[in-house]
Amino acid sequence: MNHLMTIDGFLMYLTSPEGSIFNPEWQGLFQDMSQPLAHYYISSSHNTYLMEDQLKGPSSVEAYIQALKRGCRCVEVDCWNGANGEPVVYHGHTFTSKILLKDVITTIANYAFKASEYPLIVSIENHCSIEQQEVMARYFRDILGDMLLTSTLDGGVASELPSPEALKRKILLKGKKIGNEPESFTGEVSDEDEAAEMNKDSLASESPPTDAKKSKQNLCKELSDLMFCKSVHFHSFEHSCTSAKPDEMSSFSESKARKYSKEAGSDFVLHNTRQLTRVYPSGMRTDSSNYCPLDMWNMGCQIVALNFQTAGMEMDLNDGLFTQNGRSGYVLKPEILRNRERLFDPEKPEEREDYHPLLFSVKVISGQQLPKVKQKEWSIVDPLVRVEIYGVPLDQAKQETKHIDNNGFNPCWNESLRFTIHTPELALVRFVVEDYDTASRNDFIGQYTLPFTCIQPGYRHVHLLSKDGMSIHPSSIYVQIKITEL
Incomplete structure (x- = not known):
């Protein structure tokens, strides 16, 4: 036997996993998964229920199935009052079709951990009345059952969020939460949501500012108590440095995030070593186009939400980043973006x-x-x-x-x-x-x-x-x- 390789054998070797450009050592789960949640990039979807554009396309549970199968670990649910006391999910004030919240939660329960065992964050935009919020709370509790985690694991006040490893097979809700107000049943919270941000995005620059008056919304305590992460308005990097709690998360439109990255690069990087930051596409992207996620990842932003239904370079980059580490939807940020002593400036x-x-x-x-x-x-x-x-x-x-x-x-x-x-x-x-x-x-x-x-x-x-x-x-x-x- 000559131990020679035939042409066909050589070609088979070249096209085998050993001949791939992707180092097989990095394809499985190889990263440390025991660091705080803020130290990871998290594969994230925007307006997950939409199959097409943001104005008149269909909403469907199928969109959740596709995103979750693709390794997405943060999905979005926009809740509005529906007929017969049933909350619905759709893109508010548009002609997108409506689906029942009950069906969305059932789909999430069925597909949450098919592609990855690591935690799934459900970002909730809540526009419902107190009555329908009570229905929402009941569905989340009853349908998600033991998968739903509503507080940090140790029960005390932690200085960091738990790790993906500690949160395996858990679903974490993120949304508005009542503060320490003395209300017994409901609390008033400022309406800091994307709809308001989108209106600002689409206003002409000469228009008078509209964000001075924040609309108030009553929040039902049963729903508030289910929130693992609290949506908060971002005041400043100084404020977040001194006052922010680990479970508080701010959302930025892409233009706001870009502004902060230019004006306060290393401060933004430092903020993202401690806090989760969510970035979402501009309200002007009615065609469901995407922004380049790299600009946000360079700042250490963890939850960089994209329209998963829109193919193109931006989703290629998202898929590319999350191909590593067992396609778990979590990638440990580089040390330069986790180090609080030596701050990195991408510029x-x-x-x-x-x-x-x-x-x-x-x-x-x-x-x-x-x-x-x-x-x-x-x-x-x-x-x-x-x-x-x-x-x-x-x-x-x-x-x-x-x-x-x-x-x-x-x-x-x-x-x-x-x-x-x-x-x-x-x-x-x-x-x-x-x-x-x-x-x-x-x-x-x-x-x-x-x-x-x-x-x-x-x-x-x-x-x-x-x-x-x-x-x-x-x-x-x-x-x-x-x-x-x-």
Whole structure:
């Protein structure tokens, strides 16, 4: 026996998990899951009930099923008064269809831990009357049963939230909560919700400010008592530093979050070492488009909510980040975003103590069995490959190969692309294959996104995914990866 490998055997090896660009060591659950909740990125969905746009599309429990199967660990439920005393879920003041809250909670109970055993956060926008809030509280208690956790595990006042490990298979509700007011049955709370924020977003800049008057809403104690995380209005970073409790969470629209990241970078990073921060798309995104989540992750924001129903680069990045760590929906933030002593500024990565930029070289060699993008039998793709880097501002970059005429079966590029990576822990790499078109926009063929830290150097296969993140096996590209210190 010669112990030789045949051509077929060699090809099988190259396309096997050992030949993948994704280091198999990082695919399973490998991170420390015993740190406080605020130390993790959490895969999060916005207006989870919507299947399409934000104005007139259908609401459906199917949208919850899809998000939860995809590893989402924070879903949103907008509750409004419904007929016959039954609370409904829909996008308030729009023409989106309505579904029963009871059905949403039942679906969450059935699918919460199918993809991951780690805690599921349910973010509640509560617009209901006291009577229907009582119904809400009853449904949450009765349908979720033992899965529902309403207070920190030790019962005392903790300085940090519990860890994902301590909260396994638990559902945590986040919403408005009565403070320490003396009311016996109901409490008044300020209405600090997305609807108000969206109205501000859509106001013309010359309009007088409308946020001076906060509408008040009565809150039912039974529902308030079920909240694990309390929605609070954000006053300032100084205020949160001195006064905020670990279970208090503020939500920011993307524009507000971007403003804070520019004006108070390291203060925002410090805030996110202690508090959970939720970011959601601007009210102007009525088509359910998404913002780039990287800008928020760079600040250490944990709950960066995206419209899961909208395919594109933004959801590719979300899927890419959460591909690691057993697809559990939780990824431990890099040490630079957990350290309270040495604050990291994403705008100035070179100022960190352990600054070691890397040279990332990608030789794009060939493609295998790329799918046709036009249905006509005679159509053949003219493929090109683009490598995109997402991370701190200094790392944002894109380079692409030339296109190959009329060859989707086995195109060969043999082109080298080079990038400098200043903050490897925050970088994501996206490989995109497109069908070149001289007259119009290139057509999308496939993509694959993964964290830079999960890349396995050497000769590797990149298995392509569809626009919706599904495998389009056996389509792939073959690359050589080199990572060296500068």
